[in-house]
Amino acid sequence: MVAIAKDLKNNPVVEVQAEKLKAHDGKQIGIFGGTFNPVHIGHLLVAEQVLSKLHLDEIWFIPTNIPPLKNAPIVSAQDRANMLELATQDNARFQVKLFELFRGGVSYTVDTLRYLHEIYPENRYYLIMGSDQVNQLFEWKEPTKLAQLATLVGIQRAGYPQKARLPMIWVDVPGIDVSSTLVRQTIAVGGSIRYLVPKTVLNYIKKKGLYYE
Numbered sequence: 001m002v003a004i005a006k007d008l009k010n011n012p013v014v015e016v017q018a019e020k021l022k023a024h025d026g027k028q029i030g031i032f033g034g035t036f037n038p039v040h041i042g043h044l045l046v047a048e049q050v051l052s053k054l055h056l057d058e059i060w061f062i063p064t065n066i067p068p069l070k071n072a073p074i075v076s077a078q079d080r081a082n083m084l085e086l087a088t089q090d091n092a093r094f095q096v097k098l099f100e101l102f103r104g105g106v107s108y109t110v111d112t113l114r115y116l117h118e119i120y121p122e123n124r125y126y127l128i129m130g131s132d133q134v135n136q137l138f139e140w141k142e143p144t145k146l147a148q149l150a151t152l153v154g155i156q157r158a159g160y161p162q163k164a165r166l167p168m169i170w171v172d173v174p175g176i177d178v179s180s181t182l183v184r185q186t187i188a189v190g191g192s193i194r195y196l197v198p199k200t201v202l203n204y205i206k207k208k209g210l211y212y213e
């Protein structure tokens with residue numbers, strides 16, 4: 001028995017199968033970080049397309065506490081998280097995770113990925129970002145470490161041609177030129193944001209009077 005077990009242990013086929021089983025224990029998780037100020041249909045479309053095309057188990061939407069490279073005024077973390085929850089509640093594979101809000105301070109993605117590997121080491125992570133973010137990846141904290149902790153997944157965004165300098169997967173998503181900036185600006189001039197954000201988010205924005213000043 002001992003001899004067989006020893007042989008099995010050294011058998012590369014068995015090792016590959018064991019690796020697969022180990023991988024099967026965990027989940028394939030798409031990490032989608034953002035300020036989500038507010039969440040809009042571009043975010044939701046990207047998340048669903050990546051989930052489906054890469055055969056992931058779940059997408060985790062992670063709102064930032066303090067975004068590292070953004071200066072625009074943002075509504076409260078509570079409101080951004082509430083809107084995310086409303087936008088994603090009809091999709092069982094979409095989850096809102098508040099790790100960065102609980103951690104506080106500036107939300108560096110590498111810190112979040114390290115934490116995720118610590119608490120859920122069995123999962124595999126796919127870091128989703130629009131090409132605007134990909135193009136400024138080298139301004140991020142520890143960009144090369146990011147590529148070790150997650151598979152980088154880029155999405156083409158209008159006005160930001162792909163300039164990746166790290167290995168990454170590009171997923172084709174029907175281009176949709178909506179941004180949170182557009183949503184905020186539209187509200188500020190009294191325009192309609194119907195269909196730019198889910199109805200539940202539209203109602204929340206109206207009820208709380210967000211972005212109207």
Ligand SMILES: Nc1ncnc2c1ncn2[C@@H]1O[C@H](COP(=O)(O)OP(=O)(O)OP(=O)(O)O)[C@@H](O)[C@H]1O
Nearest residue numbers: 033034035036042129130133157176178179180181
């Ligand atoms: N329309 C879109 N198509 C593809 N990716 C998008 C789109 N909108 C946002 N993203 C990506 O989603 C992530 C989170 O974006 P974020 O919450 O900052 O939204 P945003 O619309 O870019 O906001 P803002 O206009 O305030 O800068 C980023 O990786 C960003 O590139």
Ligand SMILES: O=C(O)c1ccc[n+]([C@@H]2O[C@H](COP(=O)([O-])O)[C@@H](O)[C@H]2O)c1
Nearest residue numbers: 033034035067068070107108109140141
């Ligand atoms: O880690 C960094 O240095 C870093 C620099 C810029 C942006 N990010 C992350 O990229 C995501 C999108 O950022 P933003 O500012 O467009 O909302 C969000 O999760 C940020 O925390 C991360």
